Amino acid sequence: xxxxxxxxxxxxxxxxxxxxxxxxxxxxxxxxxxxxxxxxxxxxxxxxxxxxxxxxxxxxxxxxxxxxxxxxxxxxxxxxxxxxxxxxxxxxxxxxxxxxxxxxxxxxxxxxxxxxxxxxxxxxxxxx
Numbered sequence: 543x544x545x546x547x548x549x550x551x552x553x554x555x556x557x558x559x560x561x562x563x564x565x566x567x568x569x570x571x572x573x574x575x576x577x578x579x580x581x582x583x584x585x586x587x588x589x590x591x592x593x594x595x596x597x598x599x600x601x602x603x604x605x606x607x608x609x610x611x612x613x614x615x616x617x618x619x620x621x622x623x624x625x626x627x628x629x630x631x632x633x634x635x636x637x638x639x640x641x642x643x644x645x646x647x648x649x650x651x652x653x654x655x656x657x658x659x660x661x662x663x664x665x666x667x668x669x670x
Contacts, residue, residue, distance in 0.1 A: 553633035562641040
């Protein structure tokens with residue numbers, strides 16, 4: 543497969559299995575983009591990691607760390623999350639793009655997540 547085909551696969555995988563978040567400071571304001579993917583089987587995560595690098599952890603042995611015992615997690619934060627998001631964005635579905643937009647809005651405006659959610663709701667309403 544070409545790199546473009548691999549990125550298309552990765553975007554579909556991230557659409558279905560990935561999560562977008564922000565890392566916050568002590569005041570609760572967003573500072574860095576965070577991306578995670580969790581799976582019981584590490585092989586799709588290893589394929590994703592082969593494209594973008596990242597920190598693959600697991601299997602976790604207790605439920606409180608990852609949600610379910612036996613899960614593996616691939617995580618990106620800060621500039622590595624920005625780089626991965628930029629490569630995936632052209633092939634992502636609208637809901638995941640909106641999640642990235644929401645996270646970036648929080649970071650750009652140093653907003654609490656609740657304020658950014660309100661901004662996103664207003665944007666959606668304006669598009670109708």
